Amino acid sequence: MLFGQLECFLAVARLGNVSRAAEEMFLTQPTLTARIKALEDELGDQLFIRTSRGMRLTEAGKELVPYAERCVGSFEEGRRRLAEMRDASGGRLVLGASPGVGTYALPGLLERFVGAYPRVSVSVRTGHSEDILAMTLREEVQLGLTRAMRHPEIESLHLYEDELVLVVDPEHRFTRRGSASVAEIGEEQLIFFDHDSSYFEQTQALFRNAGIRELRTMEVDNIEAAKRMVEHRLGVAFLPRTAVVRSVSAGNLSLIAVEEKPEMSRSIVALKRRDVPASGPVAAFLEVASKMGETRDTAELSPTLAAEFENLQLVDLFT
Amino acid sequence: MLFGQLECFLAVARLGNVSRAAEEMFLTQPTLTARIKALEDELGDQLFIRTSRGMRLTEAGKELVPYAERCVGSFEEGRRRLAEMRDASGGRLVLGASPGVGTYALPGLLERFVGAYPRVSVSVRTGHSEDILAMTLREEVQLGLTRAMRHPEIESLHLYEDELVLVVDPEHRFTRRGSASVAEIGEEQLIFFDHDSSYFEQTQALFRNAGIRELRTMEVDNIEAAKRMVEHRLGVAFLPRTAVVRSVSAGNLSLIAVEEKPEMSRSIVALKRRDVPASGPVAAFLEVASKMGETRDTAELSPTLAAEFENLQLVDLFT
DNA sequence: TTGTCGCTATAGAGAAAATCTATATCATAG
DNA sequence: CTATGATATAGATTTTCTCTATAGCGACAA
Secondary structure (H helix, E strand, O other): OHHHHHHHHHHHHHHOOHHHHHHHOOOOHHHHHHHHHHHHHHHOOOOEEEEOOEEEEOHHHHHHHHHHHHHHHHHHHHHHHHHHHHOOOOOEEEEEEOHHHHHHHHHHHHHHHHHHOOOOEEEEEEOOHHHHHHHHHOOOOOEEEEEOOOOOOEEEEEEEEEEEEEEEOOOOHHHHHOEEEHHHHHOOEEEEEOOOOHHHHHHHHHHHHOOOOOOEEEEEOOHHHHHHHHHOOOOEEEEEHHHHHHHHHOOOOEEEEEEOOOOOEEEEEEEEEOOOOOOHHHHHHHHHHHHOOOOOOHHHOOHHHHHHHHOOOOOOOOO | OHHHHHHHHHHHHHHOOHHHHHHHOOOOHHHHHHHHHHHHHHHOOOOEEEEOOEEEEOHHHHHHHHHHHHHHHHHHHHHHHHHHHHOOOOOEEEEEEOHHHHHHHHHHHHHHHHHHOOOOEEEEEEOOHHHHHHHHHOOOOOEEEEEOOOOOOEEEEEEEEEEEEEEEOOOOHHHHHOEEEHHHHHOOEEEEEOOOOHHHHHHHHHHHHOOOOOOEEEEEOOHHHHHHHHHOOOOEEEEEHHHHHHHHHOOOOEEEEEEOOOOOEEEEEEEEEOOOOOOHHHHHHHHHHHHOOOOOOHHHOOHHHHHHHHOOOOOOOOO
C-alpha cells in the first residue's frame, strides 16, 4: 500500500498537519499517522518533525518530496492516458491496408475518423492481403483492412462490399449504350490489375463460363496504372467500384453495366486478432467504418460521431 | 499495495510470463495473478492477453509501461537519494557562520569536510551571532557556527575554544620581550573590533579590573581591518587566535603573552535545533569538526575520515 | 500556575486484504 | 491422446489496515 503512503506523505507535507490531511483524504488521523510511520520505517529515515502544532518536513523529507511527486504524478498521468485511450480521445491507431483499400476507401474513412477523434494518432501500413493478415497476426497492426480472409486466430468484421465494375474510356463505343454483354467485352483488349489478386481469377472465370477462350489481355500491377491504360484507350477493365467512382464522376472513365454478369464482389473486412481486445481507438474506428454508408440518420450514431456527421457533407463513400 | 502491483506489472510485461515473474519477485504465481488482476480492476483496462503460453501486453498495457517505469523509477531514485543523505555521500549542508568563524576557522574545516565528503553540496550564509541563532531557529541553516548561545529550542555542540590573544606589529617594543603586562598594554593605542561582539566587553573588563580608566581606543567593525591597523603600527589589539595565526607565522604580526591575563576565551559551537534530527551531512560535518584538533590518531576516526586524514598535512587548525 | 485548545501518538478490536497451498483449466506439442 | 507448461480459481490462514477511543504533550491565555 506504498502508494497511499506517498500520497499521505505529500498531503501532510503540503498542509503541515496530519488531521487536516486526513480530512482531505477521507481518512482518520490515526490512519494517516500510521501510514506516515510505515513510510518512514520503509525508508529508514524520519521524514517529519512532530510538534504539538503540526508536522514539518525534515531534511530527508524535503529531499523526498520531488521524487514522491514524480512518482504519484507519473501514475496519475498513466491513468489519464488509459482513460483517453478508452474513449479514443487519445492513443494511437495502427492500421494495415491492402493497396486498393488503402488508396481508395481509406482516405475518406480516415477523414471522418480523424474529424471525430482528432487526438488519436493514426498510422497506416500497406501490403498485400496475405501480408496484412500476417501483420495482424504479429500485432504489428491493430486492424487489417483487406478482403475477407480466414484464420482461426482472426475475426473479420465486415466493412463494405467491393464490387468489380467495368470501365471504359468515354469515347468508347460502349459508353453510348451504357451496357455491354460478356461476349462483346471478350472481344475487347482487357486490362487486368494485380495478377495475384482474387479478382484476377474471378474475372477470368467470367469469360471462361461464357465460353470465351481467346482473350486479348494486358496486365499491370496496380489499379491506378490500369485506370490510366483505360483512359488512354488501350482497353477496358474490371476494376473495384471504389477505385473508379471519382474518375467516373469526373468524366475520365465511363461505367458500363454488364449484361448477365454475376455478382463479382468481395467483402472488405477489418481483420482483428480474436484474443486482443479492441482498444478505444480501434473500437472507435470500427464504429465509424461500420456506420459509414449504412446510415444517414445521425440519431443512430454515438454523440461524438453524430456531431461530426452534422458538420460534413454526407457523400456516400462506398458507392 | 498499488506499488507492488506496478512492479509485478513490469516484471510480467518484461518476462511475458507470470510464473517466472513470480519466481523473480519471490512470490507465488497466484499472488502475481491476483495483483495483476487487481491492477486491471483499478485501472479499468485489460493490460495483458492471457494465452496458454504466457501473457503479452494489450495496447493499453503497452501504453502503461512507460508510466509505470517512471513511477517505480522515481521512487527508487528517491530511496537512493535518502540513502546517500544518510551516509553523506550526497545531499546538502547549509551552514550559518558568524564572520570570525566563517572567515578564519571554517575554510580549513570545510577543506577537510569536502575532502572526506566530496558529493555533499555545501553552502554557507554569514551573519552576526544573533542572526545565526535566528537562521538556525527558522531552519534556514542546518547548523549555526558561532559563539555559544542559549535558547530552549537550540542545542550547542562545542567545536573549539576561541581565545583572545594580543598582537602587535613586529617592530613593536613588546615583540622582543614577547610579553607585556596589562598595565603596559593599557598605555598603548588599543584597536577594538566589532563593538557588538562579546569580546569588546571582555577586553574592557580586563583593563577596568586592573584599575585602568583612561584608554586610547580605536574601533573598527571587522577583524581584518583591525589586523591591518596593527600591521600599520596604529596600535595593538586583542584578537581571536584563529584570526591571527596565519599572520603571525607569516611574520606580519607578533603574538605577545600577557602577564596576569585571565582566560579570555569563548566557546565556539554549532547551534542546532533540538527537534530537527541531524541529517547525514550534518552528522558528518559535526564528526569532522569535533575530531578536528582533538586527535591526530587516525585510529579514532571513522574509516572515511581516517582515509582523508592520511592524505593531508595535519596542520593544527585552531591553535 | 493552571486550564484549555489543538495537535499527534497509542491501544485494541474488527474488517479487509494479501498470501499461500492445492487444484482446476486450458492450449499446445509430440 | 497424453504430457507439459502455462494461467485461473478456491479456501484457509495470516497479515495488514482502519477505525474508535483515549492518552500525551506543548503552547497560549486567564
